[in-house]
Amino acid sequence: MSNPSTFKTLERQRHAITPSKTTTQFPKLAKLTDPHILSFNDLFPSGSATGLLEKGVRDIGAVVVFDGQNDTPLSGRNKLELWVSNFAIGKPYLEGARGAITTLLYPSECRERGISYKSKMQIRINWRVNGGPIQSEICGLGSLPIMVRSLKCNLDGKSPSEMVAHHEDADDFGGYFVINGIERLIRLLIVPRRNHPTAIIRPSFQKRGPTYSKFGIIMRCVLPDQSAQTITMHYCTDGEVTLRFFHKKIEYMVPVVLVMRALCNTSDFEIFERIIMGVYTNTFLIDRVELLLRSFRRYAIYNSTQALAYIGSKFAVMLDSPEDQLEVDAGLEFLRRMILVHLTDAKSKFDLLIYMLQKLYSLVSGDTAPDNPDSLQFQETLLAGHMFSALIKEKLADWLLAIKTTINMDIKKQISKLDFSDKKYIQKLFSKTSGMSDIGKKIEYFLATGNLISSSNLDLQQVSGYTIIAEKLNFYRYISHFRSIHRGAFFAELKTTTVRKLLPESWGFLCPVHTPDGSPCGLLNHLSHTCEIFLDKIDVSHIPSIVAGLGAGQFVGFGPRYNSTLSNAASNTLAENVNKSNQAILRDRDAVVDPAAEFDSRENIVMTIQLDGKVIGWGRTSVVRNIAQTLRDWKIRGINNVPLKLEIGYVPPTKGGQYPGLFLFSSPARMIRPVKYLATGDTDFIGPFEQVYMDIACMKEDVVPGITTHQEFNPTDMLSVVANLTPFSDFNQSPRNMYQCQMGKQSMGTPSQSLHHRTDNKLYRLQTGQSPIVRPNLHNDYGLDGYPNGMNAVVCVISYTGYDMEDASIIAKSSHERGYGYGTVYKGEWVDLSDFHRQGDIVTHYFGFVAWNESEPNLSEKALARALQFIDLDGLPIIGVRLTRGDPMYAFVDDVTGKVTVKEYKGMEDAYVDQVRLIGDDSGKKPLQKIHIRLRIPRPPLIGDKFSSRHGQKGVISQKWPSIDMPFSESGIIPDVIINPHAFPSRMTIGMFIESLAGKAGALHGYAQDATPFKFNEDHAAGDFFGEELRQAGFNYHGNEPMYSGITGQEFKADIYIGVVYYQRLRHMVSDKYQVRTTGPVHNLTQQPVKGRKRAGGIRFGEMERDSLLAHGVSYLLKDRLMNCSDYSQCHVCSICGSILGPIQRRAGASGDNTKDRSDGPERFEPIGRTVECLTCNTNKGIEVIAIPYVFRYLCTELVAMNIRLRLDIQHQN
Template identity: 40%
Template sequence: MENPSLKYITNPDFGKPPDEQNEILQRNGEPHTTSFNYMLNQGLSEAIKNLNPVEFLLNERKIKLTITNFLFQKPEVPPEMVLVKNKTIYPTSCRQSANTYKGKFLVEIDWYIDNEQQQSFTKDLGEIPVMVKSERCHLSKMSPKQLVECGEHEQEWGGYFIIKGNEKLVRMLLMTRRNYPITIKRSGWKQRGALFSDCGVSIRCVRSDQTATNNVLHFVNDGTAKLMFSYQKVLYYTPLCLILKALCNYSDQYIYQRLIQGCEDDTYYIDCVQNMLRAVHRENLHTTEDCRLYLGKMFRVKFYECPEWSTDKEVAEFILRKCILIHLDNNEDKFNMLVFMAQKLFSFAQDKCKVEGADAVMMQELLLGGHLYLQILKEKMYSWLNGLKLSILKLAKAATFSISQTEMLRAAKNSGGIESALGNFLATGNLNSISGLGLMQDKGLVIMAENINRMRYMSHFRAVHRGAFFQEMRTTEARQLLPDAWGFICPVHTPDGAPCGLLNHLTLNCVITDVPDQDKVNNIPLVLTELGMKPLKNADMIDLKSSYVVQLDGRIIGYVHINDAARIVQKLRLFKIKGKVIPQTLEIALVPLKRTVAQYPGIFLFTGPARMMRPLKNLYTNQIELVGTFEQVYLDICVTPEEAYDKVTTHMELSKTAFLSNLAQLIPMPDCNQSPRNMYQCQMGKQTMGTPCHTWDLQSETKLYRLQTPGTPLFRPVHHDNILLDDFAMGTNAIVAVISYTGYDMEDAMIINKASEERGLAHGMIYKSEFVELDHPDSFFERDPNTKNTNLSNLLDSDGLPFIGRKMVENTPLYCFFDADRSLYITKTFKGKEECYIHSVKLCANFGRQKAKKIACFTYRVPRNPSVGDKFASRAGQKGICSQKWPAEDLPFTETGLVPDIVFNPHGFPSRMTIAMMIEIMAGKSAALHGLVHDATPFRFTEEDTAIDYFGRLLEKGGYNYYGTETMYSGIDGREMTAQIFFGIVHYQRLRHMVSDKWQVRSTGPTNILTRQPLQGRKRGGGVRFGEMERDALISHGASFLLQDRLFHCSDESTAFICTSCGTLLGPITAVMRLADRPQHTETKETCRLCETDEHINKIKIPYIFKFFVTQLASCNINVRVGCQEV
């Protein structure tokens, strides 16, 4: 859509489900669902193929266990629930009943005795969570009408899991680009060993089943290189030439020639290569066989996955296959890549090429939810196989045990499943992994998809996080917005505060690649060869000084002459755009050789998944091309046709706003605001009360906010219409007068017209849900038939549950049930402090396999009219609280009789420089006059053709002042005001921060047992926070007695004994006397243990926390003496 309009909401078919879903909205869930579908269709099969078999000895016989196949079923009701008519479980059922949306997962087990295959069997590993709208979800491929019939929204995009009724989303993390060696400088590497430097070439290797591991080629200051590989979170280091000789049976001369090829002029590097090769021979390792035997001998103790009968050579082959460059399948490719990494490392160490670093977006990709789920599932399947092994060994301890199919099935039955492991991961976001899965964090991987409003919900699915590890770093490198992020990461939509720069959001047009067609990927080397690439088989005959290396997904496939590189890349782009022979998601990065120190040259091609790409117009073909983060750096891209240079500019942006995210594109004219205000609006838009859903009667969320009287904005970007935001309206069009009228509008406060508030301005409500579960399976809900309370039948229905729409106050009956344990009826009362109404009552089913318990869900509706202290904001980041509800008759009015809904203080404009809000006041007024909607998309106006002039002329045509001002009359005495008042319409947002949820006051209440001070927390009836600034305020007012009352008398005042002679609080104790020496009717006295006298004991009043502190210091052998003097 080019311009916003009211056609959508004025259409007679408004509200009816469309024939197809909105393409832009479907992009939100697409990366998540496609990654999960890859796991189902291809990834799990690859993972099972790469899963190591579990092998062990049992009674001197070799047993081998392996998983060969799997079956992942759609969610269905367990067979035990025979009375259910429809076995299908839909997501809405799980949301309403606080259940997990999961399907049965079965695997086929093959097992061998002395390499002889036995009869395979199938094992049910439990029910594991299913992603909504994936191919294992019942909603997959449903039309909008069918989705509505199943209790979903017509634009449902999925991509999340439902865990115990809550929507959980696996967070997209920024990871290092896969299968590309990156030059990095890291000071921490110096601590890895003697003479280690801070220079290295790191490569994150990712296999087709998404298993990832890191290899780093370190430069050592003695001129050698050591390769780091990891296994089960432990790092190991080996000489480079040892690995090269172990990989392939090549002569030392061939290895030497390959390492120095193209670097024949670098004498330092040649000497280093010679020394590294000699070092291997000094260890008496001359052949490939010797190197492999040495590797196996050194590492076999650590690699317990290898069976105990494995030879040293087999252990070495396991290391080379599972730990070193795992993305490559054969040793020749691994050898070639290590040679390339060595040349790049020594070039970097000699400052011949630049550091690339892992913080640039061009060196990053995303970790998707489906891929992480696959890695965890693979690891849990292997853990289960080990559990099966332990179960067999446990059974084998019996004297009558004999390995057979029956015993194997018995052991499998006792070995449990993986259901709880995956459920716990998605419920908590904590990763319990032996290997660490190549991640830098094991917490915070899953977030709750909060549905406060539509903007908040959408932003979760496009959010990318740098990682929890970087939040603790003191440096700002990871937070910086670098130029290569243009078009991929939104520069506006990031929170202010601790996560600033770490939690970012993808731009509107940024797409995440999926796994391409493998046949098209296989065509790439053939196409390049036809275009002029020299294949790898003639590598030793090629002059590398005048050639670029060509890499495809981390595998060297050939070389291209420097003079032919630009032509070959240009023609390859033509094939890419057509997409018939090679994939359209191919990323082609030509890093040119420069005379100055620059990035290491080469042609790097990427086809893997999880990369960020965006569409651009290729000016050579006038067609749309997907461009990646790496290749964009070496392209010349213009924004408008006027900026293009002939034969220089290669691509052009599709729109001026392509670099903004979903939420940033909803800000009206952000180019006219100060940049922090746009950031604030992105945050406040996600805190706005609005219309989070349409299925109010099917919700069981803990808390939902609803704006009862929303309106469509009259001044809005076209993106508002493109994402159908009117379906989930979240603001109110208010008449605003910019005037300092009362003094109650200072410091961002605002005054609301009391009459407008009574007629529904920004009226909202909160929906809260509470689950009640009866402990005994035989208990049931029913109203007590023998009750003496005659009013109970007016409050509760015959089923013991409250009537819909009933008003609830504290201690009124909520529900009644029969307790089978005690054989009596029990009535429970409502414990809420706030008046509310029963919105819905649901009896929920438990899909578990235990005997079903009775569960009820009560949803309360809490009305929330705007009150003093509630927070509001315009879409220009002008936030403030309501300071007063002013009577309409006392507010100023215009010549036409209009009274403002909101009075806004003009002092809010100069320092904030929110010119867009001024424009909105004029545009909103002209839109209401002419009955249309104005486009607030940024970059439409220029300095010559200004927005103020455009809207000013529209106001003049409507009979109003060009500058948007009006003559107003005082509401107090009716006199005309001297100044002209800026007056118009602004779309205001009511934020979810309300006084009713935050106010706190107490005189007496619960205290901490240890410190005797008031508890913390509003829900627990705790005390009000009293900090240093409050203390300073009371001192400055001279109210010291009030300060003493707050912090002492009303807190932890206590009486203690002190010895004024030695000043100790711990010395005075009650003297213990023998019964024979104790005189009758004599009071006991406190005696100081240090002075051994009671003459100087006195009572004082001190805070109890001080006495507690003194006691703690005494436990550390520190004595505290208090100076005393008589006053």
């Protein structure tokens, strides 16, 4: 704190004028979007690594079709096999742009033209007939949207200077897609942790069947191509245990013993021994396992072949198996595609099912507690690239299935030309299914709407809300989108608040401050600024050998024995390393004391060791604990190639706690964060699973010798980027810090440095933004001085006038005239003349006044003269012209009729034409049909506009006070803002007091002040530190000053607290919200005014407004507000029966009452008139006219429909 920092103004200016030609100056800023970009890069091959798309293509397999009718033997039918391979995608380019300087397409051009940034993709489809030679053809799959700054983006690897040359911000970090000119991103979602069995107690499980209980084990298994298959193991009250899974949104159940028998050719006794693990004293477990095995005897299946054949016979149709496939092979395919899909060999699947059964029985008996699915310990992240991979894989499989369906339909129609050996027929199949093969269009729809259209739902719980617009309201809001992580749309609909709670397991990974208030509270969180999403490719193939060498066994000495894969040479080498490492551990730090070691019974528990959901060994408690400690020490020291970012989750045995074991995770999409390893001082990366069982000190004084193993690098590591930018947040009441995280994202700032090349529908810009005097260190690390978000204001805390009550503030009129808080709103409007003709038709409409075959415009002289005041002869608005409502904005002419159409400006506010952008096509040769007009609307601060400090102190401007009447200090300083002292006591925003002191001292000394939280404490107080700086500058130690009244010139009796505070102007402005209405549109059903400012609607008059009028003693105004000005109507009412629905108008004589007898026959009608008659009473007497709200008539009608009669008691006024 003692080293004053500079504002680096010259350095920032130099970087803006001549951006770097090598790398960005702000690597932390560029790293914010790594989870998005790196996951998207994983789709494509890199070096020797295979891309996710290619892995998915290989997993799809082949589709088999037979020609001929079903009653024909297979030997007499031809067999066609179809499969795909070699997925390829290029970089975005312009089609048909011959003669252009470059054919490469860049994101800025897509934004300005309102098109999507995408690239062509294709795949090779192969086929063969009857096992003959393979034939293939390249098929296009449409265009895939490309993530900006990914490997396939033309901006990949560009330096800041090159980014500026391509009309981007110098330090733009990408991570988003450009869809129809709009920046969109796939938001991070929380999903269950992959390949880890989670014990759940869920009452809804009992609805699965009459014997189902609330106990279950859920496991989300993820394939290498990132597609997932969730499997649930259910405990039934009749002793049976079933596996449940979904395929194509249909639920299936299968007995677990059947699956185990199919996986391994084992006996009931071996299964019994494997589950019991030698604990013969556990009678509960023994009884349940015996019951499980006895209940399976009714299937009469005794070996693996019988089990596979039985499964194949039941699931062949579900799997769409080939007609010539044996039932045993179909059973094997079922095990591969549905059961524990992350494992490839039967032994591993069998071992994991044994573990899941042990954990399930332990949960049922109450020996272990259920896992919390809302805890971050059992969660990971769904990333953009992984979502793409699973979606594209499914769409390719659907395409192959569509080809098979088309062939079967041709067979049913008995098409004579159906010949598999005819290449033209196969190519015709591809053209018939072209709608299914245009995968790019489906992906683009997904990104544009966020709606997932999927046959399987990709093992996810929601169908919408996957994508959001990357709004550039200001830079804080923009970067928050990339660090936000959502629990899921499904949980937003739940009435329970359990999922919203902030749990201790989230410490350091999710920010406890940065979550919105309101409906998304607790569901929409933000990653801590040091939290990373792990996406590196690390080699862990040697870890099982290392674990075995450290003492783990493949099995513990009873039941079935599997041969260890560890060689003697590897064992000897590892034994030496173990000895060395144990000596190092004892030398560098004390061993961790495990409370479970006090109990011999727990020391003898046999625990499993798993790596990414695969059982790689077993061991007693002491052995497993030693393995965990050794692996952690090795990974930090870099011994035996143990990866630094391997997560080592050791769960010790406890009574009634979590099920014990050692769980190693190396898979992607995990959250990790750096902490200091106290034994060596090196950096260790930990995950949320292992953090629960570690002792990590926050501050140095929190370290307990012999217990604490790690320490945080900084106390602020738990906060997100935006939460870290609140100065002195540790001095504030916690809700105020939450409010500032929201208000900081709602303030007018500098959204972009390339505003000239943006076509956003609406942009807010603060014209007079400043660099804050008081700022945390991260403000510089993220280069936020390039995107100022507010102004340094001299703030005086005084109750000076009556206009500063209720959080209102007064601003000096001179400050307002100098540009304090001056803002601008940019609005964009697209004009597309191609809407007047169909695609492919001749162009008939052109911008301008004169058709091609005419010499004069088809307009009157007066209309033309008025139009030319605002529009040039080319039909486009004049740059810089001021538009008011009703002024001509642009003009176009119909070439066929010669009719000139002049469109008027419809906005409510005056605006200036800031920019007119001409939009062409890829070739640039077609006539102009599309333009974009950007309007600039000045927004100086008005009374009622909202401002706030960075401490959640929000208020509106109540007056612009003349400077001659403002109070002034001895040095002649007039405050920019006056706020009321009552803003502080209840809010307890002491951080604002400290900022006022620090800002004043920084302004006087000319340097920036470090406002990083947790820098001060009781021994080193912030008030003393900044007070001393003020004293050195000749000012009061406490920040108070004598001030004089601007009206009388007399000194105030009390010193006034005055300092410099960074103020933000919020986007909530009176100009956008004021609403006035006399008459206007009404609702058809109720005849009451419609709502909505844009529709000229009314303001809601509710219960509180009614109470206010009653309290003011003007109750008669209620009649005016609620009826006369709302839905006043008159109607007839029958005073006899009290009905307003009974009276009805009739034509006089229509009922026959007015007919007369004549000699030549009855006279048919009297002179026509109208009368009102009550249908209920059948008389026209007692009919009165009353005034009622129209909605009351509607209420009566609704009640009659429910057989409820409403009667009015009518009395005449005296």
